[in-house]
Amino acid sequence: MSSLAHDPSTLHALVDMGSNGIRFSITDLSAPTARTTPTLYQSRAGISLYDAQYPASSHGERQPIDAATIGAVVAAFRGFKRACADFCVPEANVTILATEATRTAVNGAEFMGAIKGAVGWEVQLLAKGEEGRVGAMGVASSLPGVKGLVMDLGGGSTQLSWLVKDSEGVRMPEAGAASLPYGAAALTRRLGEAEGRGSEAVRELEREVREAVRGAYEGLGVPEGLTRAAEAEGGFTLYLSGGGFRGWGYVLMSRHRVKPYPIPVINGFKVSRKDFLRTDVVQQAAAAALEADDGSDDIFRISDRRAGQVPAVAFLVGALSQALPQVKEVRFCQGGVREGYLFSNLPPEIQAQHPLVVATQPFDIRGTSSRMTDLLLSAFPPGSTSGAQDDYKATFDRDHLHAFANLMYYHSSHSKDLQATSALRSTTSGALAGVHGILHESRALLGLLLCARWGGSVPPSDEAFKRNLEQIVESGWTLWWINYVGAVAGLVAEVYPAGFVAEDEARLRVQAAWDRDEKGRPALALKLSFGDGVSVATLGKLIKGVEKVGKKKRWIGGKDGSGHRVDVSVECGGLGA
Structure with a gap:
């Protein structure tokens, strides 16, 4: 990626000079993704300052950092200085931090002086x-x-x-x-x-x-x-x-x-x-x-x-x-x-942001995914689920659904053969693979949600990978809700093909509530109300797809497994302009 794509004033170069190696990095702290400290460049010099001070011949006695090691460190710093110039990083935005091995070195002052003499940068010693x-x-x-x-x-x-x-x-x-x-x-x-x-x-x-x-x-x-x-x-x-x-x-x-x-x-x-x-x-x-x-x-x-x-x-x-x-x-x-x-120097309001929402925000091209999130949340019945075996509200919170809404259209340009499988891998080797700050459970949940949004069918080469992601999720109830949300999202995306929910446009309203089937068991009642301009006849397959998720043969673990019956009712032309 060319440095010309970034504002140099938001670029920060940092060197972490530890005991086992020296890490060089350049980070872009521009909005909206500063919370995830995106890395533009990184390299590591496998130079152990600890081993240099405790060579085998020292018999456990600390030795000064030798000239050969100092030379190797200086060469690595010169290479990084060239990288900083290529990325147009301002000199004021370069920081060198040194820890235990430099702090306790017999010739630490000489060592740090050699670095400054070579590249002109001061080394900051971190106290314990x-x-x-x-x-x-x-x-x-x-x-x-x-x-x-x-x-x-x-x-x-x-x-x-x-x-x-x-x-x-x-x-x-x-x-x-x-x-x-x-x-x-x-x-x-x-x-x-x-x-x-x-x-x-x-x-x-x-x-x-x-x-x-x-x-x-x-x-x-x-x-x-x-x-x-x-x-x-x-x-x-x-x-x-x-x-x-x-x-x-x-x-x-x-x-x-x-x-x-x-x-x-x-x-x-x-x-x-x-x-x-x-x-x-x-x-x-x-x-x-x-x-x-x-x-x-x-x-x-x-x-x-x-x-x-x-x-x-x-x-x-x-x-x-x-x-x-x-x-x-x-x-x-x-x-x-x-x-x-880097995180320490971010404002508290940025530190408080959810990394998954921040990382996916650039994919919300029209800036309307917050309203799409509201629509998805309305597909869940109201009321608390705290302490319940099926605690779906703890898993499908607003942050995760907002991230999902941000990415709902990302794979639209892919061929149908690739949409579900590319979406499945988006959090591990795709668009979100390098994002910092995400739990493994969240990577699995979002990957499976996006896969379900595109139908959930993956080629044989990805079937084992999908099953392994499902094992990270663990809960059969969560897996069932993933299929449900994916089916609802597929319907919503067809109603709003560009992902744009205009303030004055009423195309779809979703209302969910708990009901009982003929045997008194919980059933999810989903009401879909469409505006006058929506051709409901073209949505029949997608509406049926939502209902099919509630069929017992689609439950996780079969008819005695995890799942709910889904009863969908449709109202046409009832939203007004």
Whole structure:
């Protein structure tokens, strides 16, 4: 994509100089998609500043960053400076952030001076607490809402904090986070040294890490309200970021019950406490990947370096299971220093936006999808569903339906052979694949909704992929409502072929209510009222399609499965001008 397509004043270049690698990126923070911090350019220099300071010959003694490493870093920065010039990024919008490895380097000043001398950019050192705060904001950027404990596992250190992100904003400890010297690379080194001294040394390290984590948690001052909510819900949600934890997540993804797991991005991936603590399974998988010479046991997105750090991460996970309070589930996040720094500088009203709505807004060409969303919402019977087995209102909320409405017409230009299958993959390898901040459940839901909007029939090559997405959704009730909403959307799109709902035009009104069939079972009564200019005769097949979703043979799991009877009534010419 050419930089000429973007306003240079909204472009921000950022360098995240961590312990295991240096990440370069250019981000466009223009409206309306700033909330999702869209990346225009990214690259990574696989230079480990931690390894440079602890070479094998050092016997565990920190060494200055050597001249060869400094030269490689300077060369990488010069390349990025050229990229910034190509994209026309203003010098004032370039930020370099350095963390643990640079902060504690014996010759840190010399190292940072070499960078400035080569490219003219100052390096900002993040203090321990600030590094944790920025990391927590990276997690906040990664999901629509956050409520729980947060850990960021870098190469040299680990940050622990609590975080709440909701409609009231983002809240965390004033100090940002507790910083512990147990990064993936650092712990790998220390664990290797302990194993060399014997089992008692390993147990001593276990006690040290466990007590350090417990003490860090106690010092965070977790709000009582957050603790009470966790107790009521069966435990905290633990949000994890950083390369070491993401590596752990990718191994768990490769061993997931859904095979193959259909969503490749780690951000938004969720596992239960039980699955997270499968340390033996994860270590066996990583070991097999390291030993295989033919690549047969390779794990997606797991390098040999990450696989080699898995035992140390397993060691840390074991300590977490004993030192932290009850954890119900674990959510993996892609957001790190880059996302956290950029997100921190966005206005609160932009931080509060739902990433799925923001990401799909550019596809609302006529700017009327909000009214289309109202029409789709009216296809659901009124009343609360909280606590019900079929809690459809918790899933099909306004944000998800708004995103769906934004994309309802996106695949109109595709041939009929491609519409349903392209729509199905739009959230994993299509238009929304690279969007930051979306849950896996939302990717699955929206992909299936869009597929259903185009009839739901996919070629044999995509049938297994569709079934795997359905397993991410899990609930049979949700799958039935997806088919229902898709059928309604297909009808609505035929009535409004350009997606335009004029303020003074009345073509269709939708009203839904619960009724009872002849045996007293719940039935969904859907009333469709059409305006004078609508030829209802041409819509018969689509109207029948909505009713067919309610046939028992179309229920999820068959006649005794999940579904509702749908009775459609039609009123013509009753809306007026």
